Amino acid sequence: MTASALAGPTVRVEALTRRFDHFVAVDSISFEIRAGEIWGFLGPNGSGKSTTIRMLCGVLAPTSGSAEVLGYDVARDPEEVKLRIGYMPQGSSLWDDLSVEEHLRFYCGMFGIYGADQARAVERWMERLDLKERRSQLAGTLPGGYRKRLSLACTLLHEPKMIFLDEPTSGVDPLSRREFWDLIVGLAEEGTTVLVTTHYLDEAEHCNELALIYGGKIIARGTPERLKHAPDGGETIEIISERNVAILDAVEGLPFVRGAGLYGSALHVTVNRKEDAVQLQSAVEQLGFPIASLAPVTPSLEDVFASLVRTP
Numbered sequence: 001m002t003a004s005a006l007a008g009p010t011v012r013v014e015a016l017t018r019r020f021d022h023f024v025a026v027d028s029i030s031f032e033i034r035a036g037e038i039w040g041f042l043g044p045n046g047s048g049k050s051t052t053i054r055m056l057c058g059v060l061a062p063t064s065g066s067a068e069v070l071g072y073d074v075a076r077d078p079e080e081v082k083l084r085i086g087y088m089p090q091g092s093s094l095w096d097d098l099s100v101e102e103h104l105r106f107y108c109g110m111f112g113i114y115g116a117d118q119a120r121a122v123e124r125w126m127e128r129l130d131l132k133e134r135r136s137q138l139a140g141t142l143p144g145g146y147r148k149r150l151s152l153a154c155t156l157l158h159e160p161k162m163i164f165l166d167e168p169t170s171g172v173d174p175l176s177r178r179e180f181w182d183l184i185v186g187l188a189e190e191g192t193t194v195l196v197t198t199h200y201l202d203e204a205e206h207c208n209e210l211a212l213i214y215g216g217k218i219i220a221r222g223t224p225e226r227l228k229h230a231p232d233g234g235e236t237i238e239i240i241s242e243r244n245v246a247i248l249d250a251v252e253g254l255p256f257v258r259g260a261g262l263y264g265s266a267l268h269v270t271v272n273r274k275e276d277a278v279q280l281q282s283a284v285e286q287l288g289f290p291i292a293s294l295a296p297v298t299p300s301l302e303d304v305f306a307s308l309v310r311t312p
């Protein structure tokens with residue numbers, strides 16, 4: 001490792017590619033993550049998020065391209081990478097018949113943390129993730145949210161400078177999701193760099209930078225704010241009507257409609273250009289349904305995402 005590698009970004013990815021036979025799961029992606037950043041990786045099922053993470057964590061070899069994590073090349077020095085990062089995989093990394101405390105001790109052992117240091121690390125992370133009262137409970141009997149807490153604690157025991165969290169909050173109730181994010185934001189403030197994937201776009205607002213991946217390619221990048229105000233001329237219209245579902249069915253296929261989706265009681269339709277809003281309005285009026293309101297709104301990340309995935 002060189003001094004310049006240490007001073008540079010925490011993650012540097014260059015034309016990273018992974019094939020499975022002839023299928024290209026990750027297609028020549030490039031990006032950098034700076035120290036202390038929360039970098040959000042968004043994309044539909046099967047778009048290549050976990051495959052990318054597995055390459056960056058040194059557990060899956062890239063087909064081509066390169067990636068450096070904390071100054072180490074993931075293909076040349078995967079063991080060095082694994083020792084220094086925290087990786088919370090998407091699937092379970094727990095054993096049903098080990099208790100909370102046994103898990104934490106086991107993971108400490110994997111990272112060479114023993115004796116008083118181990119006792120301190122176990123207590124510290126049980127405390128921080130609210131696991132103390134469940135220390136003797138077998139992981140197999142933990143509710144879903146607590147299984148995720150335990151997985152996260154196992155990821156943090158060795159105080160890694162860079163953590164990869166693959167859908168850490170899937171299956172976690174909304175209140176616990178908020179607590180998870182408080183912790184993730186706190187870790188970043190303490191200097192930990194975070195790469196996190198999620199399907200909950202409201203969570204993406206916590207990220208400093210976002211990348212949207214689709215079909216193995218990064219199709220959009222930027223801060224949540226920048227993505228919401230992408231200067232591409234599109235406009236999002238909010239429609240409130242008792243017949244939102246029927247309106248959605250009717251407008252989805254229109255050529256000037258880039259994306260549409262239901263958000264609570266509102267229907268959001270993103271059109272290609274500002275001028276298309278007039279056409280949309282007349283198309284909706286022709287359906288003859290009662291409309292409570294129809295007006296432009298600032299798009300949510302859901303809107304941006306839906307429209308980008310539709311027209312990559």
Ligand SMILES: Nc1ncnc2c1ncn2[C@@H]1O[C@H](COP(=O)(O)OP(=O)(O)OP(=O)(O)O)[C@@H](O)[C@H]1O
Nearest residue numbers: 020023025043044045046047048049050051052090
């Ligand atoms: N070991 C493998 N062998 C063959 N194909 C694979 C393998 N691992 C992943 N794939 C394929 O690569 C593509 C990307 O998968 P990946 O798990 O990276 O997606 P993802 O974005 O994490 O999806 P999700 O949101 O469902 O977790 C998928 O089509 C998947 O079926």
Ligand SMILES: [Mg+2]
Nearest residue numbers: 049050051090
């Ligand atoms: Mg995945």
